[in-house]
Amino acid sequence: KQEVTQIPAALSVPEGENLVLNCSFTDSAIYNLQWFRQDPGKGLTSLLLIQSSQREQTSGRLNASLDKSSGRSTLYIAASQPGDSATYLCAVRRSGGSNYKLTFGKGTLLTVNP
Amino acid sequence: GAVVSQHPSRVICKSGTSVKIECRSLDFQATTMFWYRQFPKQSLMLMATSNEGSKATYEQGVEKDKFLINHASLTLSTLTVTSAHPEDSSFYICRASRGDINSYNEQFFGPGTRLTVL
Numbered sequence: 001k002q003e004v005t006q007i008p009a010a011l012s013v014p015e016g017e018n019l020v021l022n023c024s025f026t027d028s029a030i031y032n033l034q035w036f037r038q039d040p041g042k043g044l045t046s047l048l049l050i051q052s053s054q055r056e057q058t059s060g061r062l063n064a065s066l067d068k069s070s071g072r073s074t075l076y077i078a079a080s081q082p083g084d085s086a087t088y089l090c091a092v093r094r095s096g097g098s099n100y101k102l103t104f105g106k107g108t109l110l111t112v113n114p
Numbered sequence: 115g116a117v118v119s120q121h122p123s124r125v126i127c128k129s130g131t132s133v134k135i136e137c138r139s140l141d142f143q144a145t146t147m148f149w150y151r152q153f154p155k156q157s158l159m160l161m162a163t164s165n166e167g168s169k170a171t172y173e174q175g176v177e178k179d180k181f182l183i184n185h186a187s188l189t190l191s192t193l194t195v196t197s198a199h200p201e202d203s204s205f206y207i208c209r210a211s212r213g214d215i216n217s218y219n220e221q222f223f224g225p226g227t228r229l230t231v232l
Contacts, residue, residue: 004157041226043120043225
């Protein structure tokens with residue numbers, strides 16, 4: 001059974017700092033990995049999706065990497081802003097069989113202080 | 115981008131009553147819809163998967179008679195929590211998917227429904 005762990009559970013940084021969020025998964029047979037943002041009491045917004053054959057994806061100040069063999073992904077946020085404050089979730093989609101299912105981590109609650 | 119709506123956004127009900135939550139894909143046809151439950155500071159847990167016109171597939175441990183899912187059209191799925199109890203209080207989120215579920219496809223989440231059972 002796939003398990004997804006996110007570290008740290010919470011992170012507080014001053015504005016402008018670069019930061020890294022970590023995600024690990026136990027089963028490397030994944031189809032893709034996705035990072036989401038969730039604002040309090042809201043749904044999820046997709047940030048980046050990395051296919052299993054890719055090593056990284058970039059969008060603006062965000063960069064996500066994937067090391068499938070070691071079961072790890074990182075989300076790098078450059079020059080953080082107060083508007084980045086949210087919970088960041090990673091989810092993996094397994095390959096083969098019923099591969100439409102996503103397994104989520106518990107998320108990292110990020111607070112960027114002005 | 116594609117939009118998924120949920121209604122209501124918040125609901126408070128008394129124990130023993132039933133609550134219906136709607137999930138709509140506003141500008142695309144969702145061949146598959148997924149229902150998740152999220153407890154505070156916890157992961158999203160998949161409850162069930164539904165394809166338009168067919169019975170939902172429930173995850174292990176989810177009571178199908180308690181959480182009734184209907185996917186009557188390509189733009190609407192409903193989740194009914196029957197005889198709700200305080201332990202059913204949670205954040206319910208739907209996800210709509212278009213395209214072949216066995217290949218890469220786009221996924222769009224609704225904004226969620228906060229259910230509080232008194």
